[in-house]
Amino acid sequence: MTVPKNTPSDEPLPPFGRSTLWLYKPAFFPQICTEKKTILSVDDILALIGDRCDGVIGQLTEDWGETLFSALSRAGGKAFSNMAVGYNNVDVEAANKYGVAVGNTPGVLTETTAELAASLSLAAARRIVEADEFMRAGKYEGWLPHLFVGNLLKGQTVGVIGAGRIGSAYARMMVEGFKMNLIYYDLYQSTPYGQFLKANGEQPVTWKRASSMEEVLQEADVISLHPVLDKTTYHLVNKERLAMMKKEAILVNCSRGPVIDEVALVEHLRENPMFRVGLDVFEDEPYMKPGLADMKNAVVVPHIASASKGMATLAALNGKIKGYPIWSNPNSVEAFLDENSPAPAACPSIVNSKALGLPVSKL
């Protein structure tokens, strides 16, 4: 385990290790973990926190619960900033108990994640990966009308489950780009896409809010999952719900792996060769459930929807919680990302700010 010594501000920071854990040690000089492991265990992080640490910027692969929050608090820590939108790896109640502020990075990843979901939808619909493998294997002997027949999107129905920031952006791309009809289901929100169309004075396709998730599964030709991962969405797509979908449907997941029961999915893919999936996330990341890698009707990529500089900027600013108020609208983060102007003296998004009674910025 190598943790660099405090780095004077006029020296370049040490190079990143494979993990991007940052620790704010006394005097507020960040120490970057140069550990060569990709995923740090709770014990690794305990050792890194040591007996003095003001705050940590960590990532979604780390298990931030009672053990780490009590250790961080004992070391004088006041903030944990998760370098991700989703914070299902964080036990916020444990953080509240130890008075540790928890940051996340909403908004900056909306378009990039929606674009990957759109890419996976197209790759699955037009069988891009299968065709690419065929080409590289030297199997192409000349044009044939039935070679890799895929699904046409125009005029078909796209379904979105979890119509928040990313789900709505994905819906916009599929509706406007491919003129698909839209059906969406969200546990809480009522009319996000309707408002968007109305505000633009147009109604080029039909859209409706489904009263149940099952309605989306039965009606849509392409379904993309964008909910948070919590108790209500664990194995949201299971054997029974897969069976409700059209035999030639396309299912895309760029949210979190456990939203789909991956064992049931492998069985469904095996039994329904015309059913296709595009997956950015997996139930036991970095692993795939047995059999998934052999499925020609699955396009799989290693959680790449998000990588962006903006996410690191927001995570770093969330880590500066000491003396900072909370930005009043975490969905509007542009002010933090303008490289030509200084970032506002506020934390972009602290998920437990109310529980900790942190002040809201007047900016």
Ligand SMILES: NC(=O)c1ccc[n+]([C@@H]2O[C@H](COP(=O)([O-])OP(=O)(O)OC[C@H]3O[C@@H](n4cnc5c(N)ncnc54)[C@H](O)[C@@H]3O)[C@@H](O)[C@H]2O)c1
């Ligand atoms: N693959 C990636 O790299 C990547 C990148 C960014 C975000 N994400 C994931 O995407 C998720 C969504 O991000 P966002 O910015 O759109 O968040 P968001 O909070 O704007 O949207 C999530 C939506 O899910 C809805 N929801 C919650 N429970 C539901 C349920 N049981 N059924 C249906 N809908 C439900 C919420 O009401 C909300 O509208 C994140 O929590 C994260 O896990 C993944």
Ligand SMILES: O=C(O)[C@H](O)CO
């Ligand atoms: O939730 C997120 O932000 C992504 O999954 C990783 O950055």
